[in-house]
Amino acid sequence: MVLKYNFSVYRKYVPIWVVFFLIVTNTFNFAQEYNIVPMLKKIESGGVEEVRTEVKSLLNNYPNDPSIQFVDAITTENAEQAVSKYISIFQKSPQSKYADAALFRAYSFYYAAGSYRKAQEYLFKLQKDYPSSPYLKSAERNIPLVEDNEANLSSDKPEPKTELTRSSATNYNFLIQAGAFTNFSNAISLKNDLEDTGLSVEINEKTVGGTLFYVVLAGKFEDKNSALKASDKINIEFRLDSKVIPITK
Structure with missing residues (x-):
C-alpha cells in the first residue's frame, strides 16, 4: 500500500511558504542555500507537478543542497519515502534553514501513525536543537505516555x-x-x-x-x-x- 501526500491539506491549514519565508529571512548565519521560496509559492498555488519536475533538474546540479532536498521531500508522494528524506536532511544538514521544518514533519508523521515513542524522540530533538523554531508552537506536547x-x-x-x-x-x-x-x-x-x-x-x-x-x-x-x-x-x-x-x- 503506497502512502501519498495530499498537498491540498497543507494549503487548507497554513500557507507553507509563509512560515518558511520567515525562516529564510532570520538572522542566523547559514551556509548559502538555494532559494526555494518561489517553488514553495508554486506548491501553495497548486503547481506541485511543475515543482516536482524542476526539483529533479536542480538535484542533478545541486545534489547536496538541503533546501532543494527539502522541496524534493515535500513533493514526494510516497509518505514513507518522504519521511526518510526529511530525516536525512536534519541528520546530515542540521544547520540548514529547513532542518527544523524537516524534523517537525518527521515528528508529525510518526505521531499520526501512533508511533509515540519515535514522535517523542523527534519532539525532544526539536526542542533541544531548535529552541527558537516556530514549529514548536504547532507540535503536540501532550504525547500519550503509553507503548x-x-x-x-x-x-x-x-x-x-x-x-x-x-x-x-x-x-x-x-x-x-x-x-x-x-x-x-x-x-x-x-x-x-x-x-x-x-x-x-x-x-x-x-x-x-x-x-x-x-x-x-x-x-x-x-x-x-x-x-x-x-x-x-x-x-x-x-x-x-x-x-x-x-x-x-
Whole structure:
C-alpha cells in the first residue's frame, strides 16, 4: 500500500511558504542555500507537478543542497519515502534553514501513525536543537505516555453498526490501527481492501501540527490476542505495520 501526500491539506491549514519565508529571512548565519521560496509559492498555488519536475533538474546540479532536498521531500508522494528524506536532511544538514521544518514533519508523521515513542524522540530533538523554531508552537506536547501498540487514535464519535457486532451487549476492547494517511483516497483504498477480508473499518481524522491525517481503524475484538492475530494477518497480506490499540470506553 503506497502512502501519498495530499498537498491540498497543507494549503487548507497554513500557507507553507509563509512560515518558511520567515525562516529564510532570520538572522542566523547559514551556509548559502538555494532559494526555494518561489517553488514553495508554486506548491501553495497548486503547481506541485511543475515543482516536482524542476526539483529533479536542480538535484542533478545541486545534489547536496538541503533546501532543494527539502522541496524534493515535500513533493514526494510516497509518505514513507518522504519521511526518510526529511530525516536525512536534519541528520546530515542540521544547520540548514529547513532542518527544523524537516524534523517537525518527521515528528508529525510518526505521531499520526501512533508511533509515540519515535514522535517523542523527534519532539525532544526539536526542542533541544531548535529552541527558537516556530514549529514548536504547532507540535503536540501532550504525547500519550503509553507503548506504541497501546496508543489510541480512535475518536469519541459513536461507533457505526457493523457486521461484526453480534449484539449491543458485546464487550469490545481492542481494534487495529491499520494506517495513517495524508491522502484520503489512500485511506479509502485500504479501507476497501480490509473490508473485503470481512473486517469492519472506519476512517477517523486526526490533525497534527496543522497536517490532517486519515487514520484507518479496523475490526473490533473482545480480547487482545484475537486482535493481535488479525493484525499479524493483515500485516502479512497487505504489507502493513498495523498496531493493536484499546477502545476508549
